[in-house]
Amino acid sequence: MILFFVFVLGAVIGSFLNVCIVRLPRGESLIRPSSHCPHCNESIKFYDNIPIISYMILRGKCRYCKNRISAQYPVVEALTGLMAIALFMKYGPTVQFLLLFLFSSALLIITFIDLSHQIIPDVISIPGIPCGIGASLLIPTVSWQDSLLGILVGGGLLLFIAVGYKWITDREGMGGGDIKLLAMMGAWLGWKAIPFIILASSLIGILIGGGSGLLLKKSLRAKIPFGPFLAIASLIYIFFGPEIIRWYTTWQ
Ligand SMILES: [Zn+2]
Numbered sequence: 001m002i003l004f005f006v007f008v009l010g011a012v013i014g015s016f017l018n019v020c021i022v023r024l025p026r027g028e029s030l031i032r033p034s035s036h037c038p039h040c041n042e043s044i045k046f047y048d049n050i051p052i053i054s055y056m057i058l059r060g061k062c063r064y065c066k067n068r069i070s071a072q073y074p075v076v077e078a079l080t081g082l083m084a085i086a087l088f089m090k091y092g093p094t095v096q097f098l099l100l101f102l103f104s105s106a107l108l109i110i111t112f113i114d115l116s117h118q119i120i121p122d123v124i125s126i127p128g129i130p131c132g133i134g135a136s137l138l139i140p141t142v143s144w145q146d147s148l149l150g151i152l153v154g155g156g157l158l159l160f161i162a163v164g165y166k167w168i169t170d171r172e173g174m175g176g177g178d179i180k181l182l183a184m185m186g187a188w189l190g191w192k193a194i195p196f197i198i199l200a201s202s203l204i205g206i207l208i209g210g211g212s213g214l215l216l217k218k219s220l221r222a223k224i225p226f227g228p229f230l231a232i233a234s235l236i237y238i239f240f241g242p243e244i245i246r247w248y249t250t251w252q
Contacts, residue, residue, distance in 0.1 A: 003085055003088065003089070006081075006084050006085055006088045007081040007082070007084060007085050008051075008081070009084060010080045010081035010082070010083060010084025010085065010101075011051035011052055011077045011078065011080060011081035012051055013080055013084075013105065014051060014076050014077035014078070014079065014080025014081060014108075015049065015051045015073070015076075015077050016030075017076055017080055017105055017108055017109050018072070018073050018076050018077070019035070020109045021072070021076065021109055021112045021113055021116075024109070024113060024121050024123060024124070025113055025116075025117045025119065025121065035049055037062045037064065037065060037067070037069075039062060039065050039067035040062060040064050040065035040067070042062070042063075042064040042065070048063055051074070051077040051081070052074045052077050052078055052081075055069060055071075055073060055074040056074070072112065076108065076112060079108060080105065080108060083101070083104050083105075083108070083235075084101055086239070087100055087101050087104065087238075090238075090239060095138050095139075096138070096139050096140065096141075099135045099138060099139060100139075100238055102131075103128075103132075103135070103188050103238075104235060104238065106124050106128055106184075107231040107234060107235065108231070109121075109124060110124055110125070110181065110227055110231060111227060111228040111231045114177075114225040114226075114227035114228055115225060115228060118225050119177055120175070120177030120178065120180065120181050120227045122177075122180065124184075125177065125180040125181045125183075125184045126180060126184075128184035128187070128188070129151055129180075129183055129184050129187045130187075131187075131188075132147055132150075132151075132184060132185075132186075132187025132188035133147050133148065133151075133187055135147075135187075135188060136187070136188075136190070141190075141241070141242070142188070142189060142190040143190070146190030146191055146192070147186070147187050147188070147190060148187075149186075149190070149191040150183075150185070150186025150187055150188075150189065150190045150191040150193065150194060151183045151186045151187045152186070152191070153186055153191040153194045154182040154183045154184075154185055154186025154187075154191070154194045154197075155179055155180070155182060155183030155186065157182075157194065157198075158178065158179045158182050158183075158198075159179050162176075162179060175226075177227065178226050178227060178230065181227055181230055182194065182197065182198075182230060185197060185230065185234050189234065189237055189238070189241070192241075192245050193234070193237050193241065195248075196233065196237055196241075196244055196245075196248075197230060197233040197234055197237060198233075200232075200233035200236060200237075201226065201229035201230045201232070201233040202229075204229045204232055204233065205224075205226060205229045208224070208229070209224055212224065
């Protein structure tokens, strides 16, 4: 029963994340105007704005103009709901749960914006860095020293790799957005998370990039952004972090 409630709450927040995903890259206000159909501009009534359910009742079409509604809406709502459940099962009704849900929600917004626009919005990643330091004061598993070092390792290491890569190959490797995102991840998860996130995101990137390389044209392949892989690696770390650290510190 409580898990159902957590899911519903997550899905409702997911519907706000959708607003952020659509409006942040355009620099629009998150509050005004209220939700409206992008095709016919008709404003969406509250009963057509119920997460996931409205999309199914309307069969993915606007009530007024019958144009398709992007499947991204119910997908983000469902993902946010599931994320809330998973975090709640791991951390229970704690401050840590709320903070990590906030952080994961930011990752979800970044992922979907990066997928459709190939940018990581500074308005999330830059304020995300001081928020991460603040969170470390409340999260028992990450100390503020871990957090500060995380910013340095996450931002610095990647900047070093990016500059080195450009110097050697004269090509742009990693974007500045990825570097700021990794600094934010370091702030939230501590410096120990960074080696794992870089390694895991590269592996996921190779797997997905390699798989899609067989299916997609070369021009499309170059457009796969790296931000979503960093986000997936961070989420894995949120759930299995202590086990992962134990594994690679006792390994040698
Ligand atoms: Zn419409």
